[in-house]
Amino acid sequence: MKNYDLIVIGSGAGGLTATFTALGFGKSVLVIEKDRPGGECTWSGCIPSKSLINQAKAVHTARKFADIQVDGASIMANVRAVSERIYEHETPEVLQKAGADYLNGEAVFVDAHTLAVGDQRVRGKKIILATGSAPLLPPIPGLSEVAPLTNENIFQLEQLPESLLILGGGVISMELAQALNRLGVRCTVVEMLPEVLGREEPEFAALMREKLASEGVVFQLDTKATRVEKTAQGIRLHTVRGTQESTLDAEQILVALGRAPNIKGMGLDTVGIQVDKGVVVNKHLQTSLPHVYACGDVAGPYLLSHMANYQGKIAAMNAVLPLPVKRSVNYQHVTWATFTDPELARAGMTETEARAQYGDRIRVYHYDFAKLDRAQTKAGDMGRIKLITDHRARVLGAHIIAERAGDLIAEVQVLKTLGIPFSKLQGVIHPYPSYADALRQLSQQVFLDRIFQHPVVKLFRSGK
Ligand SMILES: Cc1cc2nc3c(=O)[nH]c(=O)nc-3n(C[C@H](O)[C@H](O)[C@H](O)COP(=O)(O)OP(=O)(O)OC[C@H]3O[C@@H](n4cnc5c(N)ncnc54)[C@H](O)[C@@H]3O)c2cc1C
Numbered sequence: 001m002k003n004y005d006l007i008v009i010g011s012g013a014g015g016l017t018a019t020f021t022a023l024g025f026g027k028s029v030l031v032i033e034k035d036r037p038g039g040e041c042t043w044s045g046c047i048p049s050k051s052l053i054n055q056a057k058a059v060h061t062a063r064k065f066a067d068i069q070v071d072g073a074s075i076m077a078n079v080r081a082v083s084e085r086i087y088e089h090e091t092p093e094v095l096q097k098a099g100a101d102y103l104n105g106e107a108v109f110v111d112a113h114t115l116a117v118g119d120q121r122v123r124g125k126k127i128i129l130a131t132g133s134a135p136l137l138p139p140i141p142g143l144s145e146v147a148p149l150t151n152e153n154i155f156q157l158e159q160l161p162e163s164l165l166i167l168g169g170g171v172i173s174m175e176l177a178q179a180l181n182r183l184g185v186r187c188t189v190v191e192m193l194p195e196v197l198g199r200e201e202p203e204f205a206a207l208m209r210e211k212l213a214s215e216g217v218v219f220q221l222d223t224k225a226t227r228v229e230k231t232a233q234g235i236r237l238h239t240v241r242g243t244q245e246s247t248l249d250a251e252q253i254l255v256a257l258g259r260a261p262n263i264k265g266m267g268l269d270t271v272g273i274q275v276d277k278g279v280v281v282n283k284h285l286q287t288s289l290p291h292v293y294a295c296g297d298v299a300g301p302y303l304l305s306h307m308a309n310y311q312g313k314i315a316a317m318n319a320v321l322p323l324p325v326k327r328s329v330n331y332q333h334v335t336w337a338t339f340t341d342p343e344l345a346r347a348g349m350t351e352t353e354a355r356a357q358y359g360d361r362i363r364v365y366h367y368d369f370a371k372l373d374r375a376q377t378k379a380g381d382m383g384r385i386k387l388i389t390d391h392r393a394r395v396l397g398a399h400i401i402a403e404r405a406g407d408l409i410a411e412v413q414v415l416k417t418l419g420i421p422f423s424k425l426q427g428v429i430h431p432y433p434s435y436a437d438a439l440r441q442l443s444q445q446v447f448l449d450r451i452f453q454h455p456v457v458k459l460f461r462s463g464k
């Protein structure tokens with residue numbers, strides 16, 4: 001039986017990063033993958049969704065100037081072609097060329113160090129679980145019988161449906177509802193909470209919903225799905241809102257209700273690896289078996305590609321380096337973006353979270369892109385920034401809804417992570433007319449506020 005320094009189970013964002021990190025330290029690494037390398041990001045997540053979003057945005061823009069007919073089949077073929085292009089950098093051959101061994105199959109624990117892959121047995125001094133997550137399918141009567149769409153099969157569609165019910169008003173729902181609606185699919189979003197995008201600053205989530213609604217997406221908020229059935233035309237969803245029952249009809253239904261960790265059939269219980277919402281890990285990403293680590297969606301808490309990368313690197317270093325002190329994860333500076341149009345990006349806390357922690361000493365600033373020349377050059381370009389700082393202008397939270405918000409947040413993220421007061425940005429030259437200049441303009445506001453908040457200036461002004 002072959003013995004490895006490290007066995008990585010799963011080759012998505014987390015597993016690939018862990019593999020290349022361990023290889024970089026000259027360790028022997030085996031990657032076990034049941035499907036193709038690349039994982040959700042490449043095949044059924046970030047990449048195909050962003051490709052669909054980009055094409056839908058092009059169609060939406062073109063429609064302002066001409067009568068455009070959408071060819072759903074070629075759009076979906078393009079989506080798949082983009083995934084194949086990304087995959088070229090992640091194939092088993094690429095992994096083997098970098099020095100890893102590769103086994104195709106499902107890994108099952110035989111004992112704490114031994115894994116079975118079909119008939120083969122392999123042994124690892126250390127093991128990393130990077131098996132990701134799958135769409136959560138709640139036990140709504142009739143749902144599994146109608147073979148619903150999920151992120152795992154929607155990008156394989158050859159044709160776009162005429163109409164689509166989307167269960168859940170989270171990130172997947174908002175990104176896909178807008179894109180598909182722009183491509184001519186009538187979308188209805190059913191969300192059980194009073195507002196969509198529950199992880200966002202509430203006023204920005206509302207702005208995003210209003211934007212999508214203005215484009216034609218229908219929202220049923222505060223609404224629970226109770227039953228699903230097949231009809232001659234497609235799908236009928238039974239819902240309840242308070243005490244009011246009703247039905248919604250569409251050609252197909254997409255389930256986007258959150259995720260469940262991929263752990264089934266791996267024998268985790270036989271070797272004593274604890275599982276709660278996901279695989280339970282400590283701050284060093286060790287599971288309840290200290291030589292077994294976990295990273296990415298299977299562990300959480302942030303189900304994001306860049307967080308899987310971040311954790312994958314730390315898990316691999318802790319697993320293979322004989323250092324006396326292990327590295328710890330630090331979630332103080334997490335950021336993410338929702339790639340709707342406009343994009344919605346967040347770094348750090350909401351205002352409510354910041355107030356709960358810092359009380360009324362926080363400062364809150366707002367910026368409207370109506371003041372930004374660049375935004376004015378594009379009709380209908382809406383945008384807002386909400387910035388929350390401590391009394392020394394250090395960023396506690398930032399929320400941007402705007403064109404390129406996912407990129408703009410990176411500048412805020414640098415200041416936040418390095419502890420640089422936001423007011424310092426006012427002295428940094430920015431290109432004109434750029435979207436990023438909005439941040440410089442906002443920093444002038446923060447800079448002036450700092451001056452006016454200074455006790456001496458306050459005293460002087462109160463004496464006037
Ligand atoms: C529609 C959609 C859009 C998204 N967009 C974004 C985005 O824009 N930005 C972002 O940051 N995140 C996005 N995400 C989230 C992102 O895709 C995930 O957080 C990320 O892919 C998780 O990486 P991972 O390595 O943990 O798992 P995965 O990428 O899921 O990889 C797990 C791998 O393990 C394999 N595997 C599972 N079980 C076994 C087993 N027993 N044996 C062997 N192999 C196994 C699987 O086949 C898979 O290849 C999106 C998700 C979805 C669904």
Ligand SMILES: NC(=O)c1ccc[n+]([C@@H]2O[C@H](COP(=O)([O-])OP(=O)(O)OC[C@H]3O[C@@H](n4cnc5c(N)ncnc54)[C@H](O)[C@@H]3O)[C@@H](O)[C@H]2O)c1
Pocket residue numbers: 138167168169170171172173175190191192193196197198223224225256257258259302303304336337338339
């Ligand atoms: N741009 C990005 O970074 C990006 C894009 C897509 C997905 N993702 C990741 O994928 C993960 C999964 O996305 P998701 O959209 O499936 O989950 P989500 O957690 O974002 O949203 C699920 C939504 O479904 C609602 N819901 C749950 N049960 C319901 C029910 N029975 N009836 C009606 N509504 C119900 C929830 O209230 C919630 O709003 C996210 O956590 C995110 O991290 C990230």
